[in-house]
Amino acid sequence: MKRQMLALAASAFLALPGAALAQDKTKACFIYVGPIGDFGWSYQHHQGVLQLEEELGDTVETAYLESVPEGADAERAIERFARSGCDIIFTTSFGYMDPTNKVAGRFPDVKFEHATGYKREHPNVSTYNSRFYEGRYVQGVIAASLSKAGVAGYIASFPIPEVVMGINAFMLGAQSVNPDFKVKIVWANTWFDPGKEADAAKALIDQGVDIITQHTDSTAPMQVAAERGIKAFGQASDMIEFGPETQLTSIVDDWGPYYIRRVKAVQDGTWEQSDVWGGFAEGHVVMAPYANMPDEVKALAEETEEKIRSGEFHPFTGPINRQDGTPWLAAGEVADDATLLGMNFYVEGIDDQLPN
């Protein structure tokens, strides 16, 4: 009664909210850790949402919350979505893992999809991620083919397995072309901080690297590389407009196909818990058009990409030694996913200490 009166009063005073939802629409809701304008991680998730809207048209309704801090606020944001009639909720950052599972336990009829995590404590929680290391391996191949100095600069975010795996894949790709290739790593300790990332890029260039790659989300390193006249790889989105003469390629996260597939599954009633780790083959990871490189390097890159896509080659195929020279994978042995997902060591040839 009280609530009715309140609602009545509110609508009388404020001429209000005509949020009458069409019941047959599927409501898909998204939580982003950054602003949708970061041109990196959250931007790409939002691009996927736009694809979803385009593909499913009137049968889907979407909503999003951006810049939701990981921590106590995340649980509230997720719960708000669960209560506001969302049929499926995508939480797109690792730090939402426990809040997602907590809320999922309270709302068994809502589907939850958590990106980059590993906990599925309830049957209505799925996880999904992309094999970005496939793209990093291709980048390594390109870097070693082009670099005159034989040294690339790597702007890394945090020493978590995802990032360490990326560094290793880049190095393995580079070593396949030039066994003596070197990589200089700067830990920026941020996912998104254009100022810090630009400083890292400048420091690396001053140390003589002639190619830069990044595992942070802003376009700042690309812009610095463009100013200094060296080449660089983009991250998360196609950053070609920030370095038309600079970007060699970029690992583009394409979440659209996954979002379309999962929301359709909800509509068809076929949604089931799953743990998807997709790469080139699934269309999760897309290389931006190869540019600013000679044709033979481009051909090599395309060939490498195709081999990985077809499953003919896995970037983590032995023989591979750990950094200290002890053997990790024997010849022909392929790393299993569990090891990759928990990776906390470098492969041989990387001249850096993992911060610990």
Add this chain to the structure above:
Amino acid sequence: MRIELVKRPQRSALFSMLSPFIALGLTLVAGAALFLALGKNPGEALYYYFVDPLHETWSLHELAVKAAPLILIAVGLSVCFRSNNWNIGAEGQFIIGAMAGSILPVMFPDFQSWVVLPLMLLLGVAGGAAYASIPAVLKARFNTSEILTSLMLVYVAQLFLDWMVRGPWRNPAGFNFPETRTFHAFATLPEIWPASGRAHWGFIFALLAALVLWFVMTRTLKGFEIRLLGQSPRAGRFAGFSREKMVLFSFLVSGGLAGLAGICEVSGAIGQLRPIISPGYGFTAIIIAFLGRLNPLGIVAAGLVLALTYLGGEAAQISVGLSDKVARVFQGMILFFVLACDTLIHYRIRLVAEPAVRGEGARADV
């Protein structure tokens, strides 16, 4: 023409009371104008900001969750600010309190008993207070600026937490991700009324702290000492009060409460330590302390209002499509209007007609 501020001989008691409400009203008007400029229906937007989060039980719980750390920190800060000590480092004391309180569940996860939680809370208070004592001692002994030292210690605390959860305290079963193990049941601050939502005892602590400090400030000699030393250190000295002891006392109180807020947040709301455990509560609490006019009871109200703007910001983002930045603009406007209203209570504006441009000669003898 220039504008001068002239001190009023007396300030109006009525308007001193009314000023936060006037400020809030002005914020609403300015906010409505902002929404209109953004092409949104201002009535609808304001509804989602200030009414929608209040009419569901779970949402009221969330309000309590959000307000608890803000109020706890802000009431502590009010003691500091009243005594003219400028503790800007509550954010750091919050973090260190959370870490000190987490020692038991993180390092001794097998120690499971009902005494764990009380010990954690005590350690949290002790950690925050100890961390706050650093700028306090530096000020009392060496007369350093506590604004600078306390602020800089925030960054030290943030990086220390970051290092601990990535290194020594990392969850051994967590795939190397930067977080500690999750707290066991004995180390979790219980919910007040679990059937209806997840508000935890931190909110009760916040209300208790506000009541106790209100009593101390208004009804005890200690409160008189705090206010006297803040308003007139010279008079305080004549009364036999020690400025040095007050520096230490006020920092220990505010640091302890910030530490308690930290351990309550980690134990009650998050359930583990992560690289970032606070979206700037220690700084937002400064706004709240002033919005509540440095009165512990006013701070409770102010904390709830500011927490509401966070929740409302989300509701408006989902329902009206307003960016989350608007919520921050809103908070900024509240502070702006509160400070402006306060200024106008203490000062009046006088427009001074500038005399005609002076010649060179007139300036030469300056």
